[in-house]
Amino acid sequence: MSPLLPHLVLYLLLLTVVTGETLQPRFYSETCPEAESIVRREMKKAMIKEARSVASVMRLQFHDCFINGCDASLLLDDTPNMLGEKLSLSNINSLRSFEVVDDIKEALERACPATVSCADIIIMASRDAVALTGGPDWEVKLGRKDSLTASQKDSDDVMPSPRANATFLIDLFKRFDLSVKDMVALSGSHSIGQGRCFSIMFRLYNQSGSGKPDPALEPGYKKKLNKLCPLSVDQNVTGDLDATPQVFDNQYFKDLVSGRGFLNSDQTLYTNRETREYVKMFSEDQGEFFRAFEEGMVKMGDLQSGRPGEVRFNCRVVNRRPIHGLLEA
Template identity: 65%
Template sequence: MFPTSSTVSFFFFFFLISLAALHGGDGASHSKLRHGYYSTTCPAAEITVKKVIRKNMISEPRSAASVMRLQFHDCFVNGCDASLLLDDTPNMLGEKESFANGGSLRRYDIIDEAKANLERICPGVVSCADIIIMAARDAVFFSGGPDWAVKLGRKDGLTASLQDSNDIMPTPRANATYLLGLFQRFNLSAKDLVALSGSHSIGKGDCIGMVFRLYNQSGSGKPDPAMEIGYRKRMEKFCPPWGAISNVTVDLDPTPKVFDNKYYKELIKGKGFFNSDQSLYTLPETRKYVERFSRGEKEFFEAFAKGMIKMGDLQSGRSGEIRRNCRVVNHHH
């Protein structure tokens, strides 16, 4: 069974990188992206998206983590082309029900709402792929995190692939050594890895990502020795041995609605939720950045923004369109 919550589960994102490499993830088409892309064709594009994100966060604060995750899950499967948003058709199984996404990703309706508002003021102009990029930035900013200028000008993909998403089914067992190798394939550094892992500053995690660390780390039949004892006992209450099917969610850090650097402070204490989190502090190459970001929130914010921009540059190089409805291609049969 897979989780049914709004888990941030950032470890998913790391595994999406490998597929992007197979599908021209850093193709040349990102050279078309630029700041102010809609300044003449739809000047209100960014403020329109901002208003939708703000409204939804007021009614449901955890929607911020949900929206932020969409960028990771879209961009690393065949580039940032909103393929993630396509619904299944009789001829195509899309990405929404993949192992990584099916029970976990949520709040697609927020992107739909932003798209509908944009279609009213400038129909056929703003891509769903760009809306995802804007929405992720706004969700971080409205949670107290950094703001950054987004490059826009993406096209929406004409197809999606359940198989492409399933081929990289994620695991909570990923460690920092493995993740570093994946990042290096994209010329992303240890600093980028540690900064982007800080997306776990907001949101919740599912017990499915924790139980093996509590009871059977690396097949040892014992808990992860890197886990602080008090934290482990508290997690055992939330996540019993069969917690993987309990659909219980736990805050990823002490301030799950506020984007801040407490995530790194917790790693230093041995209170990281996922293996992919805690192992960042056990590996010397990444530990130094955990320590730096724990001391300097400003440096973390700057590094996170840079990482998000780099991720937004991942493009498939495939042909695309501006979808009128993010869930279907324009000329579907």
């Protein structure tokens, strides 16, 4: 058993899908009718500026929602009295493109001051990251409030490491009422974006402490990764998560079938008997993958802790007092 699981069980007792805010489609139809179009416009601008940024923004939903629900706690900067989630083990030197969320928030504040939560921005922007890169487009439920606090420890206790395997991920996702199929489909978020050499060095040179590479790696792909990530590499160097890193498609699953999964947690989805059939199904049927991914993203977006929240004026800090009809950070 992973040493994190006892902490995870206690933590998840506090998290439910049914408490918290009532979420609904078109939540801002009267208070900020242009909210979703503003978010998509800003995401398009971000993608033009740096194609990788939209994939980075999509990752924020996963790393936010699994820690006390989808409440934008991930975005809070550290304070003298609070260690936030940005520097947790799974996030430090890994999560990025926070400035894209800042730009979206600024645009929304100009149009509809103190109305659209940072938590909802993450959900809308994640959907748009998929749609803008060729993937499915779906209706999101909105109405979340933003967290008043964040916890580095909570993130450390919950989020998996790059060494996680399919068995650990199945257990983790099930505790959030996400099925094995949900987990495999949501892992398809790696259809776009890049990962760091840091996350795969053990696969290339010391899998399971053996001093040898991961035997699941296809030889030609292993050679490519060895060239990208030699032992002397700056481990922040990045490589593509699949063969079409700027297009949201089912190539990710095709790569897993051929032994070309970048991360250990990716490739074990094919070597594990419980997840292999879903990998094969999604590799052969992109439409089925898209449908399952949409369903999983909506279910993940429903996660809430039920803790008090607010609509933050600045996504990186907790609001302190109202001023001139707005909330001052």
